[in-house]
Amino acid sequence: NWTVRLPNGSEVKMNKSECDLQNPPKFDKCEDMANLTHLNELSVLANLKDRYLSNLIYTYSGLFLVVINPWRRLPLYTDEIVAMYKGRKRKEMPPHIFAVCDEAYRAMLENKENQSLLITGESGAGKTENTKKVIQYLASIAGTA
Structure with a gap:
C-alpha cells in the first residue's frame, strides 16, 4: 500500500495498482506529451488542463497536434x-x-x-x-x- 497526500493535505492509503505515477515538475505544461516520463490518462489530462488554463490550447502528442x-x-x-x-x-x-x-x-x-x-x-x-x-x-x- 501507498500513502497518498491529497491537495487538501489529508492522506489516504491506496493499493499501489490504483495509483498512477506523477511526472516530475520539469514536465509541467509539457509541449509534447510523448516526452512525459509517465504516460497515463491522469498525466495526459493534467498536462492538457494546465496548458489550457494558461491559454496554451495546442499540445503535441508525438506526430499529432491536440487542440482544446x-x-x-x-x-x-x-x-x-x-x-x-x-x-x-x-x-x-x-x-x-x-x-x-x-x-x-x-x-x-x-x-x-x-x-x-x-x-x-x-x-x-x-x-x-x-x-x-x-x-x-x-x-x-x-x-x-
Whole structure:
C-alpha cells in the first residue's frame, strides 16, 4: 500500500495498482506529451488542463497536434504570429496549427508530394475554426514562399 497526500493535505492509503505515477515538475505544461516520463490518462489530462488554463490550447502528442477549444477568441492568429511560424521547423516553435501547416507546406514543396491535414473531433470541438486557420495560414504564406 501507498500513502497518498491529497491537495487538501489529508492522506489516504491506496493499493499501489490504483495509483498512477506523477511526472516530475520539469514536465509541467509539457509541449509534447510523448516526452512525459509517465504516460497515463491522469498525466495526459493534467498536462492538457494546465496548458489550457494558461491559454496554451495546442499540445503535441508525438506526430499529432491536440487542440482544446477555448470557447473564446485568443490572439493566436495575427499576421505577426503567421510570420513567426513561416519557414520554421516544428520543433523550433511552440505547438500551433500554423507549425503543422508550415511543415506540410514545406514537405509538399521539397518532396513534390501531396500532403494532407486531418482535423477530427466531436461536434462543436472547433474543426471548422481550425480549418479556417489552416486556410488563412496557407493563403498568407503561399504567395511569399
